[in-house]
Amino acid sequence: MDYTHYKKQLEERKREIEQQLIDNNHFGLERGMASGRSSGELSQYDNHPADSGTDLYEREKDMALLTHLQDELSEISYSLKQIEQGTYGICEVTGNEIPPERLEAMPTARTIKAAADQHVPGDRPVEEEVLHELEWDDGNDSYEEVASFNDSGMTYEGSSLMEADENPGYVEEFEPFVSTEIEGYTGSEQVHFQRNEYYEKYMDQQDEEQSE
Structure with missing residues (x-):
């Protein structure tokens, strides 16, 4: 199968990323924040904490953008190397050819199917069991309802814990x-x-x- 079309796409995207990194000077991450050069200040000593927080946020955002572009550039380089070796377009899991539709959408694809979604644990906080057991009646004092589930045996005189014959929610x-x-x-x-x-x-x- 001829992969010239995908090779051109990969090379074009590679040039775009490299130029973007040059234009943005690698998002200014080569400058040291501690010295204050990234914020234009000679010193951070007299800055308000909020100003430093803003600088830190911008710095973390630039780091995320740079990491994203570097990862994409690495994937493109890997795909170009596969084309040279004649292994491009072959699923690394099954060994079958990757459909052209998938390569058109993602020229750096290594497998036939996208990675399965991460498993989301279905565990719920144990506190929810207590909340479901509570029966909220109109006029009831919520604190007394919750306090009645206190496992501690420490009960003091005048405690608000509900007694068996007490009218709930009333003083x-x-x-x-x-x-x-x-x-x-x-x-x-x-x-x-x-x-x-x-x-x-x-x-x-x-x-x-x-x-x-």
Whole structure:
């Protein structure tokens, strides 16, 4: 098979990269940053940390661009050497010919197929198991829910850990059934009682205490 077309493409791209490196003076990486020459300063001593951070970012970006071009140049040189040796266009894995469509898209291709995607681990943080077990009820205190999963046996007086018969999310026993307008508490006459299960439980408890 005649690979003259691909050889011209590779040689043209090689000249473009070499010229780009010359025009950009290898992205200025031959200058020393520590001396301040890369930023035009005689010294970095009196510079604000943000200025040095910006210089470092630009420097790392230039290094990434230079590395990318050097890697591409290395691949092109390798492919040109293959053409000279008569091994170009042969898959290094299977030994079969690489389809022209793939070489047209990537003249430096070494295999018939692109490398398989890297395996992405499906492991999830162990904390997610706890989050899924939590049942978020309206009005519940999130801290109390999370604190109830504390494996530590250190419980202090006044701890916010939920007790078995505690109304979750409330500080006082009557809070589950009292409410006010949007303005908040403006007087006892503005307090509304919701006669729900908490109200009934609270009233039963009050009756028991009065009868004792």
